[in-house]
Amino acid sequence: MNRDLKYWKEAATVxxxxxxxxxxxxxxxxxxQPSKPTISTPTRERNPSPSCLEKAICDFALLxxxxxxxxxxxxxAYVFPGGRISTADFSNEWIQLFHPYxxxxxxxxxxxxxxxxxxxxxxxxxxKLGSQIPGEVAFRICAIRETFEESGILLVKPNNPDKDLNKxxxxxxxxxxxxxxxxxxxxxxxxxxxFIRLCKELDCLPNIWALKEWSNWxxxxxxxxxxxxxxxxxCCLEEIPLTEPDDHEIIFHSWMRPLEVIKGHQSEQxxxxxxxxxxxxxxxxxxxxxxxxxxxxxxxxxGCERWFPIRLLASDGFATLLPGDDLYPEDPDLTGETELNLxxxxxxxxxxxxxxxxxxxxxxxxxxxxxxxxxxxxxxxVHSLMMNSHHNSHL
Numbered sequence: 001m002n003r004d005l006k007y008w009k010e011a012a013t014v015x016x017x018x019x020x021x022x023x024x025x026x027x028x029x030x031x032x033q034p035s036k037p038t039i040s041t042p043t044r045e046r047n048p049s050p051s052c053l054e055k056a057i058c059d060f061a062l063l064x065x066x067x068x069x070x071x072x073x074x075x076x077a078y079v080f081p082g083g084r085i086s087t088a089d090f091s092n093e094w095i096q097l098f099h100p101y102x103x104x105x106x107x108x109x110x111x112x113x114x115x116x117x118x119x120x121x122x123x124x125x126x127x128k129l130g131s132q133i134p135g136e137v138a139f140r141i142c143a144i145r146e147t148f149e150e151s152g153i154l155l156v157k158p159n160n161p162d163k164d165l166n167k168x169x170x171x172x173x174x175x176x177x178x179x180x181x182x183x184x185x186x187x188x189x190x191x192x193x194x195f196i197r198l199c200k201e202l203d204c205l206p207n208i209w210a211l212k213e214w215s216n217w218x219x220x221x222x223x224x225x226x227x228x229x230x231x232x233x234x235c236c237l238e239e240i241p242l243t244e245p246d247d248h249e250i251i252f253h254s255w256m257r258p259l260e261v262i263k264g265h266q267s268e269q270x271x272x273x274x275x276x277x278x279x280x281x282x283x284x285x286x287x288x289x290x291x292x293x294x295x296x297x298x299x300x301x302x303g304c305e306r307w308f309p310i311r312l313l314a315s316d317g318f319a320t321l322l323p324g325d326d327l328y329p330e331d332p333d334l335t336g337e338t339e340l341n342l343x344x345x346x347x348x349x350x351x352x353x354x355x356x357x358x359x360x361x362x363x364x365x366x367x368x369x370x371x372x373x374x375x376x377x378x379x380x381x382v383h384s385l386m387m388n389s390h391h392n393s394h395l
Contacts, residue, residue: 008218011084012143012146015232016237019059064261065252068250084228088193090129092132094141113302113303119304120306121135155206173238212296215232215275217230220311302379313341314344314347317364320363357375
């Protein structure tokens, strides 16, 4: 845990994608008896077009959690499970538990090829901060622990040797006594160190190998308040598990297909912060869970860069500029001590037509974001595919 950070805290989140072919889909926070979704099997295409993707019904759903309205950060927003890193996630006690897998440098996780521009959240040498746990491991533990605290879903594996942990495919969760998990959950919520005790008692390990590196977002300075440097992982599950929000930080949950989430945001039935909006838009490009799992596994070794959004104020709204856009500052001040808001007296449309390279989200209303991007995605990733009511996303 990096105590030297002054302007933001470190955090981790996980995008949970679960198959819907075998499982009934959950509807609502308090209903533990899921209701059955209407599922159709789309035809498989190598490079499906946007119109095909919009008509297709994908075979997986995403877990979205609604934050309590009293939450200090993003109240009422729909987010993925996750939260702030704890000193317990970097505890050297994990060394004993992970003993068969503690080979340097990263507990048998696939080595990321990226060296230049590696996100600081991973590049920071944690040994200098007093922990033998690499960042790639600790932030996965954090995301797994927070997922258990917020939703009751336990992303662990039995402590048995496996030949290739990084190629588990779509994950089938291990089953544990629900009453025992229910008794442990408030203890973990009260003290993150109890997650280590839980894993020891169940003789299991946080399944860090099932979480694939996906993206990294740093909260922009223009929002004010708390800021987080958050790493996003993705994990593909065979079926939707029992999900029970904690009714404290999280008041509601829903398993929804990516396009359903986007449409819910556009119709103002729910609110997605821009990082969730962008990442779910990426997932709209996938119809089949197996394809998403294979893509995330193959791509994860490429790494990712930290995205720090910059706001451009225009006469009819504002744009969130992302790395690669011609107007994105070459060396932005991440601290917020220097004013970073760019302004123009022109309209969003006029400002866009004056540049060649685009990577921006334009907003005329809070729920009416439109992505404009014409650059190649870095690190073998895909861009978000936003199919709004005007069909005016440019990819």
